[in-house]
Amino acid sequence: MESSSSxxxxxxxxxxxxxxxxxxxxxxxxxxxALGVGAVVSGHxxxxxxxxxxxxxxxxxxxxxxxxxxxxxxxxSIAEMSPALPHTGAAYSFARTAMGPWGGFITGLCENVxxxxxxxxxxxxxxxxxxxxxxxxxxxxxxxxxxxxxVFLSLNIFGLELSFKVxxxxxxxxxxxxxxxxxxxxxxxxFSRWALNIGVGPDGAAVELPEGNxxxxxxxxxxxxxxxxxxxxxxxxxxxxxxxxxxxxxPKRDMPKGIILGIITLMISAxxxxxxxxxxxxxxxxxxxxxxxxxxxxxxAVYGDSGxxxxxxxxxxxxxxxxxxxxxxxxxxxxxxxxxxxxxxxxSITHSRFKTPHxxxxxxxxxxxxxxxxxxxxxxxxxxxxVIGAVLLNMAVFxxxxxxxxxxxxxxxxxxxxxxxxxxxxxxLGVPGAALTVIIACVTLVYQVQDPNFTKGVLWxxxxxxxxxxxxxxxxxxxxxxxxxxxxxxxxxxxxxxxxAARA
Numbered sequence: 419m420e421s422s423s424s425x426x427x428x429x430x431x432x433x434x435x436x437x438x439x440x441x442x443x444x445x446x447x448x449x450x451x452a453l454g455v456g457a458v459v460s461g462h463x464x465x466x467x468x469x470x471x472x473x474x475x476x477x478x479x480x481x482x483x484x485x486x487x488x489x490x491x492x493x494x495s496i497a498e499m500s501p502a503l504p505h506t507g508a509a510y511s512f513a514r515t516a517m518g519p520w521g522g523f524i525t526g527l528c529e530n531v532x533x534x535x536x537x538x539x540x541x542x543x544x545x546x547x548x549x550x551x552x553x554x555x556x557x558x559x560x561x562x563x564x565x566x567x568x569v570f571l572s573l574n575i576f577g578l579e580l581s582f583k584v585x586x587x588x589x590x591x592x593x594x595x596x597x598x599x600x601x602x603x604x605x606x607x608x609f610s611r612w613a614l615n616i617g618v619g620p621d622g623a624a625v626e627l628p629e630g631n632x633x634x635x636x637x638x639x640x641x642x643x644x645x646x647x648x649x650x651x652x653x654x655x656x657x658x659x660x661x662x663x664x665x666x667x668x669p670k671r672d673m674p675k676g677i678i679l680g681i682i683t684l685m686i687s688a689x690x691x692x693x694x695x696x697x698x699x700x701x702x703x704x705x706x707x708x709x710x711x712x713x714x715x716x717x718x719a720v721y722g723d724s725g726x727x728x729x730x731x732x733x734x735x736x737x738x739x740x741x742x743x744x745x746x747x748x749x750x751x752x753x754x755x756x757x758x759x760x761x762x763x764x765x766s767i768t769h770s771r772f773k774t775p776h777x778x779x780x781x782x783x784x785x786x787x788x789x790x791x792x793x794x795x796x797x798x799x800x801x802x803x804x805v806i807g808a809v810l811l812n813m814a815v816f817x818x819x820x821x822x823x824x825x826x827x828x829x830x831x832x833x834x835x836x837x838x839x840x841x842x843x844x845x846x847l848g849v850p851g852a853a854l855t856v857i858i859a860c861v862t863l864v865y866q867v868q869d870p871n872f873t874k875g876v877l878w879x880x881x882x883x884x885x886x887x888x889x890x891x892x893x894x895x896x897x898x899x900x901x902x903x904x905x906x907x908x909x910x911x912x913x914x915x916x917x918x919a920a921r922a
Contacts (some may be wrong), residue, residue, distance in 0.1 A: 421732070423900060425592075426895040426896070426898050427895070427897075427898065428899065428900050429897070429898075429899060430900050432701070439768055440768055441664045441665050441773055443448060443667050444579050444582055444665060446666075447676050447679070448586065448676075449662075449676075450494065450662060450666060450673060450675075450677075451586045452582070452586040452659070452676075452748065453582070453585055453587050453659060453743055454655075454659045454681075455654065455683050455684060456656050456679060456739040456740060457658050457740055457741040457743040457744050457747065458652070458656050458680075459469060459589065459593065459687070459740055460543065460594060460736045460739065461651040461653070462652065462687050462688065462738040462739070463592075463712070463736035464647065464712060465648070465651040466651040466652050466692070466712075467648075467709055467712040468648045469707075470616060470624075470696065470704070471640055471706035471708060472644040472648065473616055473644060474614075474616045474637060474641060474643035474703065475692075475703050476635040477635055477642045478646045478703075479692055481643075481645035481648070482648055482688055482692055484858060485646060485650055485652065486685050487854065487858065488654075488822070488858035488862075489656060489681060489855075490851065491851035491852055491854045492826060492852075492855045493656060493657070493677050493678065493681045494846060494847045494851055495658070495678045495829035495845055495847075495855065496508075496512075496660060496677060496825065496842055497674040497678055497843050498674075498679070498843050499512045499660070499779060500673045500674070501669055501671075501673050501841070501842040502832075502841045504664070504673070505664065505906065506662075506664040506750050506753065506903075507526070507754035507755070507758070507901075507903040508529070508659075509657070509663075510529065510755060510760075511750075511906075513585060513826055513904040513906070514744065515828070515836070515906060515907040515910065516605075516827070516828035516829075516835070517827070517828065518656045519895065519898065521824070521828075522616060522903075523755075523760050523890055524887075525820075525824040525828070526751070526754075526760060526824065527549075527819055528824060529751055529814060529817065530752065530886075531816070531882065532654075532655070532817040532818040533658070533687075533748040533751045534748060534785050534789075535786060535789065535810050535814040535817070536654065536740075537744045537748060537783070538786040538787070538806075539810045540737055540741045540744065541562075541567065541741060542559075542790070542806055542810070543561075543710065543737050544566055544734060544738065546710040546711060547710075547714060547730055547734050547737065548562055548734070550714065551563075551730035551731065551734075560790075560791060560794060562780070563736055563790060566741065567745075567780055567783050570741055570742045570745055571745060571779055571780065574749065574774065574779055575776045575780075576747050576772055576774075576844075577772045578774060584632060584742060585746070588739040589693035589743075592699065592735045592736040592738075593687070593913075595713075595733065596687055596690070597601040598689065598732075599694070599695075599713060602717070603694040603695070603720060604694065606698055607693075607699045607720070607745075609701055610630055610631050611629070611810055612696060612699060612702040613630075614627075614631055614634065615629075615702045616632055616705070617636055618637065622664075624707060625702040626702075626705075630702070633838045642793060643865045644868065646858075646861065646862040646865055646866075647812070647866040650815050650819075650862065651811070651815075652691075653677050653681070653684055653688070654815065655744055656681055656817075657818075657821075657822070657825070658743075658747035658751075661746075662750065664902075665750075669816075670842040671842065674842070691713075694716070695715075695716045696720040698716050698720065700719045701716055711730075711733065713736070714733040717732070717733060718873055727812045745779060748783070749775045749779035749782060750775065750778075752765055752775070752779075753765065753768075753861055754767075754901075757858075757899065757900040757901045758898060759897045760898070761836075763897075764777065767773075789810070790806060793806045793809065793810075796808060801814060809874050809875040811867060812875045813876065813879050816863070816875070816876055816879055819859045819862055820859075820861045823855075823860065826852040826855040826859070829845075830852050830853065833848070836910055839910060846852070
């Protein structure tokens with residue numbers, strides 16, 4: 419079956435093809451909520467705090483508000499599209515319906531970069547915490563990476579119900595840890611002395627003010643904009659929820675509720691952590707601007723070093739929650755592109771007993787781990803350990819920003835070209851909300867380019883894009899499968915063309 423307008427060809431797969439790629443339904447509203455919040459919550463434990471070095475406390479706050487607005491526009495758009503197109507493909511599925519096979523594939527590639535590399539970033543933070551807690555030599559970090567990948571891949575592969583139950587438990591524990599930290603920090607906070615202890619040195623870099631009481635915006639508005647990429651870490655990956663559409667009991671009812679409850683939870687948590695973590699005596703915004711374990715530092719400020727092992731294990735929960743849930747998303751994202759033929763179809767075969775996309779998960783995890791090891795051994799253990807998190811974080815955010823732009827554009831095009839498809843939920847922000855998402859994502863990318871760590875990673879993203887696009891152009895586009903996403907897109911394209919002809 420040929421599609422001349424987009425230069426692709428399809429084949430109709432038989433029942434056995436989809437039987438080998440069968441997924442089971444289990445998730446309800448709270449499972450979906452936990453999947454979204456759990457994916458993001460590690461960003462409230464580590465990573466976000468690097469923004470203090472570029473914007474100071476006020477810059478971090480305002481950047482967080484701007485990014486929260488972007489995510490509101492994005493999540494309301496996704497909350498409308500996901501029940502209207504309830505397929506595992508998520509971002510790829512939305513873009514495929516709105517912009518054709520090439521648009522779907524490019525969007526899928528952007529999201530693929532995000533979901534392959536984000537677990538790699540998180541496992542570097544997990545390892546940093548474990549090394550601090552147990553006093554381990556960082557030279558052995560790669561062994562810990564392999565260990566954590568093996569444990570949480572196993573939990574994801576050996577049963578959907580197990581995976582969602584683990585997700586719900588560790589997400590609730592992570593939020594309980596954050597609430598415990600807030601309650602502990604409030605009586606001890608000294609905002610002016612510690613959160614405002616950043617000034618600007620003669621070279622334009624951040625310097626520590628020994629007495630605090632500095633400017634809210636030491637780097638001005640340009641510092642706010644430069645901090646946008648770090649503020650993204652407070653919300654990154656909430657958009658993975660629609661990847662669970664075919665494993666949700668009732669995606670048309672539950673998906674919008676899960677997404678909206680998730681973003682509200684994260685906005686409250688983000689504000690509390692940005693306010694309280696740098697306000698503690700002995701911590702401060704200046705120190706947090708380069709800290710790998712900001713929450714652990716906060717706990718130490720309140721409770722001292724005597725319980726460092728217990729406090730460290732407590733502070734690990736958020737990182738573990740996100741690592742587990744994004745591995746889930748990584749597998750579904752690769753699975754959906756493979757089932758439709760964009761990636762080699764062997765990647766989408768599900769486990770014969772557990773009905774989980776184990777080959778996709780193992781392939782994605784292996785790719786992320788390989789990238790980490792290449793950087794580690796290319797730069798040496800000491801340099802590799804300090805650079806790997808920042809480089810991979812930038813690569814993940816780069817892929818995410820482009821996928822957000824494509825999803826928001828998809829929303830606008832679907833509103834315009836397919837106004838009559840069933841929409842169980844409609845975004846209250848509509849097209850203006852999606853347009854604002856595009857604008858903020860573009861500005862974030864512009865300022866991300868100015869980070870010296872950006873160029874180190876983005877070149878490799880470009881190489882991956884070039885290889886994948888070449889594969890699709892030469893092979894993949896001639897081997898597409900009429901998966902649910904593709905059938906939906908083709909059917910509604912025909913209806914739209916017929917409607918346009920009737921109007922003419």
